[in-house]
Amino acid sequence: MNKSYYSILVSQTTTNLGFALYTMSVTLFLFNMTESIAITSLITFVSIIARMFGSATLPLFSNKMEFRSLLILSQVIQLLFLTSLLFLFSQTYSSITLFFSFAIIAIVSFFNGWFSPLKSTLIKSIVSADQRVQANSLLSTVDQTFQFVGWAFGGLLLAFLGKELVLGITLFLVLISLISFSLLKAKHNSNVQVNHNNESSLKGLVNTWSYLFKNPRLRVLIIMDLIESWAGMIWISAISLAFVKEALHRGEAWWGYINGAYYLGTMIGGFIIYRLSKKFQGNLLLYMFLGASLYGALTFVYGFISNPIVALLVVIFMGPAYILRDLAQETIFQNELDEHTLSKIMSARSTLVQFIFMLSILAVGTIAEVFSARLVYISAGVLLLTSALYGSYQLLFKNKRIKNQENLHY
Numbered sequence: 001m002n003k004s005y006y007s008i009l010v011s012q013t014t015t016n017l018g019f020a021l022y023t024m025s026v027t028l029f030l031f032n033m034t035e036s037i038a039i040t041s042l043i044t045f046v047s048i049i050a051r052m053f054g055s056a057t058l059p060l061f062s063n064k065m066e067f068r069s070l071l072i073l074s075q076v077i078q079l080l081f082l083t084s085l086l087f088l089f090s091q092t093y094s095s096i097t098l099f100f101s102f103a104i105i106a107i108v109s110f111f112n113g114w115f116s117p118l119k120s121t122l123i124k125s126i127v128s129a130d131q132r133v134q135a136n137s138l139l140s141t142v143d144q145t146f147q148f149v150g151w152a153f154g155g156l157l158l159a160f161l162g163k164e165l166v167l168g169i170t171l172f173l174v175l176i177s178l179i180s181f182s183l184l185k186a187k188h189n190s191n192v193q194v195n196h197n198n199e200s201s202l203k204g205l206v207n208t209w210s211y212l213f214k215n216p217r218l219r220v221l222i223i224m225d226l227i228e229s230w231a232g233m234i235w236i237s238a239i240s241l242a243f244v245k246e247a248l249h250r251g252e253a254w255w256g257y258i259n260g261a262y263y264l265g266t267m268i269g270g271f272i273i274y275r276l277s278k279k280f281q282g283n284l285l286l287y288m289f290l291g292a293s294l295y296g297a298l299t300f301v302y303g304f305i306s307n308p309i310v311a312l313l314v315v316i317f318m319g320p321a322y323i324l325r326d327l328a329q330e331t332i333f334q335n336e337l338d339e340h341t342l343s344k345i346m347s348a349r350s351t352l353v354q355f356i357f358m359l360s361i362l363a364v365g366t367i368a369e370v371f372s373a374r375l376v377y378i379s380a381g382v383l384l385l386t387s388a389l390y391g392s393y394q395l396l397f398k399n400k401r402i403k404n405q406e407n408l409h410y
Contacts (some may be wrong), residue, residue: 004126007184008119009139011177013146015075017114018173020150022082022108025163027168033093043105050106050360062343067118067125068184074111075178081107082171089164093362113354117346123183124334124342132334133284134277136327141270144323148263191287217336220394221329222349224292228357229250229386231380233364234299235262243373248308262311265319272320273327284328284335285395291324294389300381303374 023043031040061070081104087106091097126136157166233239244255273280280287298318304313337345367376 002126003183004185005123005135006124007167007180007231007354008126011071011180011184012115012119012139013116013142014173014177014180016143017146017150018111018170018177020147021157021166021173022094024154024158025167026085026105028103028158028163029089034098034212039098039130042102045358046102046105047109048354050109051113052351052354052358053346054110055117057356058114058117058347059344061114062118062340062347067343068181070114071118071122072178072181074114075174075181077111079171079174079178080110082167082174082221086164086167086171089167089201113350117343117350117372120330120334120346121339121343124337125339126185129335130281131145131277132331133281133327134274136331136334137273137277138325140323140327141267141274144263144266144270146262146266153314158287174396217335218345219394220391221332222352224329224387224391225349225353226293226356227383227390230360231296231299231383232353232357233360234380235259236364239364239373239376240286243377244308246373247303247306248311249306250308254308257308257312258315261315262319265316266323267319268316269323270327273324280324281331284332288325288328288332289388289392290328291321291328291395292384292391294321295325296381296388298381299340299384303381316330376408 027043030043034040058070065073085101085104087100088097088101123132123135123139142253156168156186157169161169240258241255241309244250244258295318298314298321302311302314302318333342333346333349367379
């Protein structure tokens with residue numbers, strides 16, 4: 001791996017660790033200020049909506065600016081607005097304070113929505129095809145480790161340091177990320193100038209969505225993503241806590257153990273894939289479907305479990321299965337698309353996934369309330385298995401026909 005790759009590694013790690021602490025800080029601030037669970041819960045909703053719009057509109061900017069410059073711009077804007085949040089922390093409750101708090105949350109989330117699509121594109125630019133599985137798995141392992149640390153110990157930091165100092169730590173981490181990106185040396189996205197001259201931003205955005213569903217292989221992968229997004233709600237805090245109490249008959253401590261076990265599993269999975277990356281590289285489709293099938297089967301089984309120890313073990317095994325599926329799919333996107341197209345496709349993909357996830361939050365709450373938390377996990381398992389079977393049939397058994405159709409150019 002080259003120095004530019006490690007710049008991205010440091011940036012992703014510090015950004016996501018910082019945002020774990022930022023989320024906890026702003027949640028505590030709004031809850032203490034309003035004493036309203038309903039208002040505080042809007043943080044997640046506003047963040048998802050803003051991040052979705054950020055991902056959706058990224059192609060309008062990527063036609064005109066280099067990917068590295070876009071990342072630096074987004075980090076600078078986030079740093080400025082996070083700094084202004086420190087001022088609001090000292091304010092008392094008022095409608096103006098509440099408005100500006102959610103406005104800052106929305107702006108920060110909007111620009112945070114640029115990170116993942118641009119990061120994937122830059123990885124393609126600076127890492128050779130035979131090292132991308134290893135590169136993606138190392139990114140995932142380190143990221144999951146630090147996010148686990150952030151969520152596990154963020155509460156302790158808030159208790160001992162207070163929300164102002166914890167937000168200060170976030171600012172410091174985002175600054176480190178910004179410095180790391182400034183040291184990044186990636187190939188210029190030379191297609192930017194061509195597209196700026198020959199294609200309007202709006203037309204480019206429309207063409208992106210059209211290409212997403214016209215390309216047979218991409219269409220299958222996106223449909224899998226959309227199906228799986230409905231199952232992504234299983235790790236929403238309210239659902240996982242309800243399952244621990246209703247199905248496992250345990251309290252909040254076991255809720256923490258279950259969440260920690262999942263992060264542990266993803267860390268283990270990322271490390272295994274990193275060590276065996278050469279074996280995975282040549283069979284990405286096969287391993288993607290293996291991971292998707294295992295993740296679906298384990299989720300389905302988890303819905304029937306009543307023993308907390310067994311549940312803990314199953315959740316640990318879910319982690320590697322999910323990471324195997326996720327890393328294989330991301331590498332397939334990177335290998336099959338040129339840099340300019342990849343940034344747009346990943347943006348559109350992120351938008352769709354977040355939109356479905358937002359809808360699933362509303363749907364799953366109803367299922368859990370009317371029926372039970374068990375049914376949520378059983379239904380999610382069925383959806384995940386359906387996605388794996390659909391993708392396997394389309395891309396493994398009908399692969400020759402799909403390849404013959406792939407003569408479209410962006």
